Amino acid sequence: MSNFSLTTEDKGDGIFVLKVAGYLDAHTFEEFDNAINDLYDADNYKIIVDMQDVDYISSAGCGVFIGALGTAMENGGNIVPAAPSENVREVFDLLGLGQVLTIVDSVEDAIKEISAES
Amino acid sequence: MSKSIQRELTIPNRSEELFNARKFVKGFIDDSPAIDKTNGNRLTLAIDEALANIVEHAESMIQNSDIEISLQLMADDKQFEAVIRDTAVRFDPTNMADVNLEQHLRSGKNGGLGVFLMRQIMDKVSYTYEEGSVNELRLVKFL
Numbered sequence: 001m002s003n004f005s006l007t008t009e010d011k012g013d014g015i016f017v018l019k020v021a022g023y024l025d026a027h028t029f030e031e032f033d034n035a036i037n038d039l040y041d042a043d044n045y046k047i048i049v050d051m052q053d054v055d056y057i058s059s060a061g062c063g064v065f066i067g068a069l070g071t072a073m074e075n076g077g078n079i080v081p082a083a084p085s086e087n088v089r090e091v092f093d094l095l096g097l098g099q100v101l102t103i104v105d106s107v108e109d110a111i112k113e114i115s116a117e118s
Numbered sequence: 119m120s121k122s123i124q125r126e127l128t129i130p131n132r133s134e135e136l137f138n139a140r141k142f143v144k145g146f147i148d149d150s151p152a153i154d155k156t157n158g159n160r161l162t163l164a165i166d167e168a169l170a171n172i173v174e175h176a177e178s179m180i181q182n183s184d185i186e187i188s189l190q191l192m193a194d195d196k197q198f199e200a201v202i203r204d205t206a207v208r209f210d211p212t213n214m215a216d217v218n219l220e221q222h223l224r225s226g227k228n229g230g231l232g233v234f235l236m237r238q239i240m241d242k243v244s245y246t247y248e249e250g251s252v253n254e255l256r257l258v259k260f261l
Contacts, residue, residue: 003137026170027133056140058166059235063228066219070226087159094160094238095231100223 003055004028006035014077015046015114017107021053024061033064036079040068045077048110052083057091065101078102078117082110122194123150129169131176131185131206139169139189143200150193152261157198161259164239165189165200167232168211168255176206193261200257209253210245211236 004022011017016039024032039047049065051057065079072079081103084092092103104110127142129135143165147158169187176185190201217234221227236243242258 023137025133025136025166026173027136058163058170059228059231060170063231066222066231067226067228070223090156090159091163091235094235095217096219100219 004031006031008035008039011048011111013046013115014044015048015111016044017048017050017110019050019053021055023056024054025056025058026060029060029064032061033067036064036068040071040075043075045072045075046114047072047077047079048107048114049079049081050083050107051081051085051088054085054088057084057088059091059095062091062095062097065097069100078114080104080110080114082107122192124190124192126188126190128186128188131173131187131204133170133173136166136169136173140166142189143191146191146193150198152195153193153198157259157261160239161198161200164236164257164259165202167235168200168202168257171209171211171232172202172204172206172253172255175209176204195261197261198259202255202257204253205251206253208247210247211255212243212245 007019009017018035020032036047069079081101083106092098102113104113125146129139140162143162147153147161172187185204185206187204192199211233214230214233217230240257241260244256246254
């Protein structure tokens with residue numbers, strides 16, 4: 001079942017965009033988690049997750065953000081979800097993720113946000 | 119339940135089957151006039167979380183590698199009900215503590231979120247275990 005894809009783009013200044021598409025659930029979350037850990041292994045901690053094309057997210061996908069955020073912040077970075085659909089944002093809201101994550105409307109806004117934190 | 123509809127699906131305990139289960143739930147909801155789009159999305163999520171928990175716990179037990187999970191859905195104009203049965207390891211999600219997001223963040227831990235979502239979305243979450251055999255999880259939402 002290929003309902004998930006992930007690409008990584010280097011935006012310069014240590015900022016990386018992970019573009020996630022499809023269904024981020026208990027079957028696919030590990031791939032997402034691995035992509036973040038690959039960036040950490042290369043000492044990259046400023047990560048924007050472009051969620052424009054994420055059709056569905058479950059707690060497994062949300063859990064990746066929670067599990068990874070602490071490491072990013074301890075290393076002067078952040079993980080910023082950008083452009084989530086209404087459905088995805090509702091799951092974030094149900095879990096209260098807005099309390100701990102900065103959720104923005106576009107990748108451009110995320111770049112501004114993550115650059116301002118430097 | 120008046121004018122009720124009822125359907126059943128059985129899936130193997132594999133995470134790739136969750137997609138098919140969600141498709142089945144969505145089809146049921148589309149045919150249930152009393153369930154609006156917002157409730158439909160939430161109910162699909164709650165059931166996905168329940169199934170994912172079972173798959174995760176079953177996969178951790180080698181002897182449970184071939185189990186099946188049955189999902190029975192019922193709805194009328196008053197309530198939606200899902201009954202999920204499996205023969206995997208005994209696991210009662212209703213016993214899990216509530217999620218503390220700040221603690222999760224500090225520890226990097228992310229477990230328990232699915233059960234938290236189930237509780238947030240459903241009006242009743244109940245669990246029974248038939249000794250030696252079947253876990254049964256019942257999720258109810260009043261419409």
